Amino acid sequence: MGVCGSLFLPWKCLVVVSLRLLFLVPTGVPVRSGDATFPKAMDNVTVRQGESATLRCTIDNRVTRVAWLNRSTILYAGNDKWCLDPRVVLLSNTQTQYSIEIQNVDVYDEGPYTCSVQTDNHPKTSRVHLIVQVSPKIVEISSDISINEGNNISLTCIATGRPEPTVTWRHISPKAVGFVSEDEYLEIQGITREQSGDYECSASNDVAAPVVRRVKVTVNYPPYISEAKGTGVPVGQKGTLQCEASAVPSAEFQWYKDDKRLVEGKKGVKVENRPFLSKLIFFNVSEHDYGNYTCVASNKLGHTNASITLFELSEPTSSSLLQGPGAVSEVSNGTSSRRAGCLWLLPLLVLHLLLKF
Numbered sequence: 597m598g599v600c601g602s603l604f605l606p607w608k609c610l611v612v613v614s615l616r617l618l619f620l621v622p623t624g625v626p627v628r629s630g631d632a633t634f635p636k637a638m639d640n641v642t643v644r645q646g647e648s649a650t651l652r653c654t655i656d657n658r659v660t661r662v663a664w665l666n667r668s669t670i671l672y673a674g675n676d677k678w679c680l681d682p683r684v685v686l687l688s689n690t691q692t693q694y695s696i697e698i699q700n701v702d703v704y705d706e707g708p709y710t711c712s713v714q715t716d717n718h719p720k721t722s723r724v725h726l727i728v729q730v731s732p733k734i735v736e737i738s739s740d741i742s743i744n745e746g747n748n749i750s751l752t753c754i755a756t757g758r759p760e761p762t763v764t765w766r767h768i769s770p771k772a773v774g775f776v777s778e779d780e781y782l783e784i785q786g787i788t789r790e791q792s793g794d795y796e797c798s799a800s801n802d803v804a805a806p807v808v809r810r811v812k813v814t815v816n817y818p819p820y821i822s823e824a825k826g827t828g829v830p831v832g833q834k835g836t837l838q839c840e841a842s843a844v845p846s847a848e849f850q851w852y853k854d855d856k857r858l859v860e861g862k863k864g865v866k867v868e869n870r871p872f873l874s875k876l877i878f879f880n881v882s883e884h885d886y887g888n889y890t891c892v893a894s895n896k897l898g899h900t901n902a903s904i905t906l907f908e909l910s911e912p913t914s915s916s917l918l919q920g921p922g923a924v925s926e927v928s929n930g931t932s933s934r935r936a937g938c939l940w941l942l943p944l945l946v947l948h949l950l951l952k953f
């Protein structure tokens with residue numbers, strides 16, 4: 597016990613051996629919380645990385661010597677700082693409380709801290725665990741990907757944090773599909789065009805708001821002509837043929853008439869191309885314009901074509917332009933006018949159906 601007085605040791609972190617010499621601290625017998633005897637440390641302390649942690653130890657006036665230890669290293673003994681770490685400061689050393697603060701806490705500070713006291717010549721300890729939480733962070737994520745339909749893909753999203761974050765994948769656009777994976781990896785076999793779009797990886801651990809990152813998945817597929825509109829136009833009027841194709845990458849369009857390619861800039865004719873649509877516009881239709889046209893849509897994965905007819909409409913209608921889907925011979929058969937003639941029956945039919953239920 598005589599050693600107790602000589603606390604003037606070098607200004608450095610010392611191991612518990614020194615403290616045991618000072619206080620004769622028994623190891624491995626921490627005072628349980630709830631025990632009426634002092635010292636009484638607080639419950640476990642949980643702080644976020646970067647914040648400050650206060651370690652409090654409640655004492656009474658019988659206590660003659662006090663110290664805070666990090667594992668087996670003395671941080672403070674009484675008012676004397678025993679370690680070099682500038683982040684460790686003494687907060688209070690009174691007859692009732694002995695507290696230190698650890699500033700800018702980092703993950704390696706996590707662990708057991710011990711309040712050690714000497715009361716009536718009896719050394720006693722109380723242990724508190726410092727728990728360090730870290731916000732989730734996505735440290736690795738797949739880059740945007742462009743893939744041909746039918747291939748397999750594998751997306752990865754690696755996140756860190758304390759506690760270990762939960763990682764999920766969701767398919768969020770063009771339609772919100774919802775969760776597609778409940779872990780870091782998202783595997784899709786035989787990907788379809790419907791599975792293209794934005795995928796969102798989310799990492800959450802309740803410490804802070806979840807973090808999210810997005811990966812764009814582009815699924816390439818050959819063109820598919822969804823709509824090919826023919827038109828009936830009288831001589832001297834404006835006529836337009838339309839060809840709609842979906843494709844990734846978007847299709848390039850070409851127009852043919854009777855197997856002859858139509859070159860841009862032909863007199864009185866204009867081709868208007870948009871990513872999913874091509875229009876062949878005749879500004880002043882003449883007899884020799886009538887006939888069968890072919891729209892060819894192509895991209896690097898393939899090509900397809902559709903036949904579209906520009907046909908003569910002998911009686912100019914008020915709209916001067918009649919459009920019908922697909923092969924237009926149907927319209928020239930008079931189906932269209934017959935359909936129009938029956939349209940007045942439609943409200944009656946609806947009424948009839950409503951009354952039936």
Ligand SMILES: *[C@@H]1O[C@H](CO)[C@@H](O)[C@H](O)[C@H]1NC(C)=O
Nearest residue numbers: 629639640641724725726727
């Ligand atoms: C304090 O933390 C330690 C280590 O995580 C754990 O074993 C102990 O049960 C905790 N004590 C309390 C009172 O939460």
Ligand SMILES: *[C@@H]1O[C@H](CO)[C@@H](O)[C@H](O)[C@H]1NC(C)=O
Nearest residue numbers: 666667671681684698704705
């Ligand atoms: C506590 O001890 C650990 C392990 O030796 C060390 O990495 C950490 O910096 C210490 N923290 C404080 C606040 O002393």
Ligand SMILES: *[C@@H]1O[C@H](CO)[C@@H](O)[C@H](O)[C@H]1NC(C)=O
Nearest residue numbers: 746747748749784785786787
């Ligand atoms: C996709 O994965 C399946 C199963 O692992 C495999 O049989 C198939 O060959 C893969 N397809 C491609 C294009 O790699």
Ligand SMILES: *[C@@H]1O[C@H](CO)[C@@H](O)[C@H](O)[C@H]1NC(C)=O
Nearest residue numbers: 831832833834879880881882
């Ligand atoms: C359309 O062409 C005909 C014959 O070439 C011509 O007589 C007529 O004026 C033209 N109409 C328009 C609006 O350009």
Ligand SMILES: *[C@@H]1O[C@H](CO)[C@@H](O)[C@H](O)[C@H]1NC(C)=O
Nearest residue numbers: 855888889890903905923925
């Ligand atoms: C138009 O031509 C295509 C071939 O280019 C042919 O398959 C199709 O039957 C023709 N359509 C009409 C209405 O003549």
Ligand SMILES: *[C@@H]1O[C@H](CO)[C@@H](O)[C@H](O)[C@H]1NC(C)=O
Nearest residue numbers: 852855890891892900901902
């Ligand atoms: C249109 O497609 C058919 C069958 O796929 C093909 O035989 C024909 O050559 C194509 N026409 C053009 C103009 O590409």
Ligand SMILES: *[C@@H]1O[C@H](CO)[C@@H](O)[C@H](O)[C@H]1NC(C)=O
Nearest residue numbers: 923924925926927928929931
């Ligand atoms: C047009 O009408 C004729 C005779 O009524 C018929 O044989 C032909 O199949 C019709 N064409 C279409 C595309 O409906």
